[in-house]
Amino acid sequence: MSAKMIEVRWHGRGGQGAKTAALLFAQAVLTTGKYIQAFPEYGPERMGAPVQSFNRVSDSPITIHCSITEPQFVVILDPTLLDAVDVTEGVGTQGKVIVNTSFSAEEMAKKLGIAKEQVYVVNASKIAEETIGKNIPNTPMLGALVKVIGNLDINGVLNDTKAKLEVKFRSKPEVIEGNIASIKRAYDEVKNS
Amino acid sequence: MVKTMFSKGKIVAKTGNEIMAEAMRQIAPDVVAAYPITPATEIVQIFSQFVADGKVPTEFVAVESEHSAMSATISASVAGARAMTGTSSQGFALMWEMLYIAAGLRLPIVMAEVNRALSAPINIHGDQSDTMGARDAGWIQIYSENSQEAYDNMIQSVRIAEAAKLPAMVTTDGFIISHCMEVAEVYPDADVKEFVGEYKPERALLDYKRPFTLGAIDLQDYYFEHRYQLAQAMRDSKKIILEVADEFKKKFGREYGFYEKYEMDDAEIAIVTIGSAAGTTKAVVDNLRAKGIKAGLIKIRVYRPFPAEEIAKDLSKVKAIAVLDRADSCSATFAPVYLDVVAALYANCGDKAPKAENYVYGLGGREISLEHIEEVYMKLDAVAKGTKKASTQVEYINVRIK
Numbered sequence: 001m002s003a004k005m006i007e008v009r010w011h012g013r014g015g016q017g018a019k020t021a022a023l024l025f026a027q028a029v030l031t032t033g034k035y036i037q038a039f040p041e042y043g044p045e046r047m048g049a050p051v052q053s054f055n056r057v058s059d060s061p062i063t064i065h066c067s068i069t070e071p072q073f074v075v076i077l078d079p080t081l082l083d084a085v086d087v088t089e090g091v092g093t094q095g096k097v098i099v100n101t102s103f104s105a106e107e108m109a110k111k112l113g114i115a116k117e118q119v120y121v122v123n124a125s126k127i128a129e130e131t132i133g134k135n136i137p138n139t140p141m142l143g144a145l146v147k148v149i150g151n152l153d154i155n156g157v158l159n160d161t162k163a164k165l166e167v168k169f170r171s172k173p174e175v176i177e178g179n180i181a182s183i184k185r186a187y188d189e190v191k192n193s
Numbered sequence: 194m195v196k197t198m199f200s201k202g203k204i205v206a207k208t209g210n211e212i213m214a215e216a217m218r219q220i221a222p223d224v225v226a227a228y229p230i231t232p233a234t235e236i237v238q239i240f241s242q243f244v245a246d247g248k249v250p251t252e253f254v255a256v257e258s259e260h261s262a263m264s265a266t267i268s269a270s271v272a273g274a275r276a277m278t279g280t281s282s283q284g285f286a287l288m289w290e291m292l293y294i295a296a297g298l299r300l301p302i303v304m305a306e307v308n309r310a311l312s313a314p315i316n317i318h319g320d321q322s323d324t325m326g327a328r329d330a331g332w333i334q335i336y337s338e339n340s341q342e343a344y345d346n347m348i349q350s351v352r353i354a355e356a357a358k359l360p361a362m363v364t365t366d367g368f369i370i371s372h373c374m375e376v377a378e379v380y381p382d383a384d385v386k387e388f389v390g391e392y393k394p395e396r397a398l399l400d401y402k403r404p405f406t407l408g409a410i411d412l413q414d415y416y417f418e419h420r421y422q423l424a425q426a427m428r429d430s431k432k433i434i435l436e437v438a439d440e441f442k443k444k445f446g447r448e449y450g451f452y453e454k455y456e457m458d459d460a461e462i463a464i465v466t467i468g469s470a471a472g473t474t475k476a477v478v479d480n481l482r483a484k485g486i487k488a489g490l491i492k493i494r495v496y497r498p499f500p501a502e503e504i505a506k507d508l509s510k511v512k513a514i515a516v517l518d519r520a521d522s523c524s525a526t527f528a529p530v531y532l533d534v535v536a537a538l539y540a541n542c543g544d545k546a547p548k549a550e551n552y553v554y555g556l557g558g559r560e561i562s563l564e565h566i567e568e569v570y571m572k573l574d575a576v577a578k579g580t581k582k583a584s585t586q587v588e589y590i591n592v593r594i595k
Contacts, residue, residue: 023206023374026206026374027206027374030195030204030206030376033194033195034195035195035375035376036206036374036375036376037373037374037375038206038373038374038375039368039369039372039373039374040372042318042368042372061376062375062376063338063339063472063473063475063476064472064473064475064476064563065339065366065369065370065373065469065470065472065473066473066560066561066562066563067560067562069562
């Protein structure tokens with residue numbers, strides 16, 4: 001794969017919106033001028049079962065359609081997955097892992113068995129509860145991912161996500177505002193400490 | 194920066210299924226008959242939503258099986274309607290009997306097909322076993338590497354089918370393309386409508402002022418001539434396919450032919466394949482070229498009619514080729530695409546034909562990685578240099594064999 005291409009793997013549980021997060025992320029990043037792919041891993045889908053979804057982001061057209069085995073970024077929507085799934089598979093010594101947790105990056109690094117520099121934490125569940133009113137960590141984690149990747153335009157992402165939500169939740173403006181606020185907060189609060 | 198090829202085009206992020214449904218909405222056929230249930234994919238489900246929302250004036254006929262879906266589509270086409278359907282895998286298999294009838298009656302039906310495995314064992318993931326089995330049914334078969342091609346192929350296939358008086362299926366690789374969201378350019382409704390044009394059937398059963406008989410018994414005296422005409426129509430459709438591609442390029446900017454040549458000008462070794470794996474292969478070709486290995490790729494887009502002479506001419510210049518098939522033939526010899534390619538080489542190039550290997554890969558959605566494809570090229574490199582012999586049997590990629 002080209003050196004400029006970014007590959008992301010999302011870990012969640014069925015029903016938490018890992019697939020939706022990957023789709024939203026791809027659509028939002030497209031509006032900032034990048035080429036994208038978003039695809040879920042399809043298996044027997046059950047509520048609560050560990051699921052994965054994937055993104056590719058690139059400045060040039062993406063032709064490859066093989067699976068992602070060495071992601072530069074891993075997003076973990078549900079911290080209970082750490083005991084159930086090898087979330088650091090293929091991450092190596094350079095990949096970055098973003099965890100939805102109340103623990104510190106040090107504590108998470110110890111648990112994951114990788115260097116502290118590779119670990120980012122954000123309490124996305126708390127942010128979601130306070131902004132959206134429900135524990136739906138996928139939208140805030142989108143903000144955290146944009147921050148950690150670094151060279152993406154957060155305003156472009158916010159505008160596109162807002163436009164998407166406006167279509168979906170026309171009658172519930174509070175849902176739109178809550179989601180947008182959650183992305184902003186996670187973008188600001190995600191940390192490497 | 195993502196740019197459009199057509200001045201009025203719009204960049205969107207869509208899955209293969211979404212974009213095929215979008216093409217169907219823009220084509221706005223008179224009738225779509227389908228059975229929207231797994232494994233038929235979301236295409237007709239999304240399309241039925243367009244119908245329900247009044248976004249397309251098509252009459253949607255929800256039938257009770259795929260056999261009925263193809264039967265109803267045939268009936269609509271016979272009546273004089275522009276008729277389409279969509280299916281996948283087992284649903285496609287259930288249409289089997291009617292596929293031959295659609296072709297034999299020379300009906301320009303267009304079908305959106307997602308390539309998925311056939312049971313048993315039960316598997317709904319991507320491979321081309323379903324449509325490869327129907328390669329001799331008398332349908333034009335156009336395979337797509339990605340969402341963009343699926344969209345463009347759908348639009349072109351309507352024109353091709355109607356001019357050739359042959360049914361046409363446009364396919365994508367199941368899940369790998371059908372459920373992958375990626376960047377594509379769509380064109381305004383009005384431009385697609387203009388390109389597709391109005392369907393004016395030469396004969397229509399509902400044209401009661403000019404009655405005619407269709408589907409009658411046809412015995413030793415005429416059946417053979419009609420089947421010859423079907424085969425000839427397939428041969429004649431090659432010209433039509435290129436003409437439509439030419440017009441499409443003039444209108445929308447993207448270039449299409451029977452197949453795409455990637456780094457073939459000075460290639461010494463080449464892979465021939467169909468569908469999404471071709472995109473992955475392009476990345477491998479780039480890597481090998483950077484190392485000085487003269488690798489190339491031919492991605493077949495139009496598999497029926499098979500562009501035998503053209504492909505043989507392009508492959509005659511290389512030293513060794515590998516044909517990668519995403520379907521097995523269970524024939525004790527080789528897989529479908531290899532058989533066509535090698536027959537074309539033998540007929541056109543004789544003893545100047547390159548060494549040719551056959552690999553079956555990806556059945557039931559099994560992974561095909563950059564490394565797997567690179568291994569094939571490295572073997573071809575050795576065959577081309579004479580340090581290894583080409584295999585004389587089907588080889589398998591990424592399968593556990595005891």
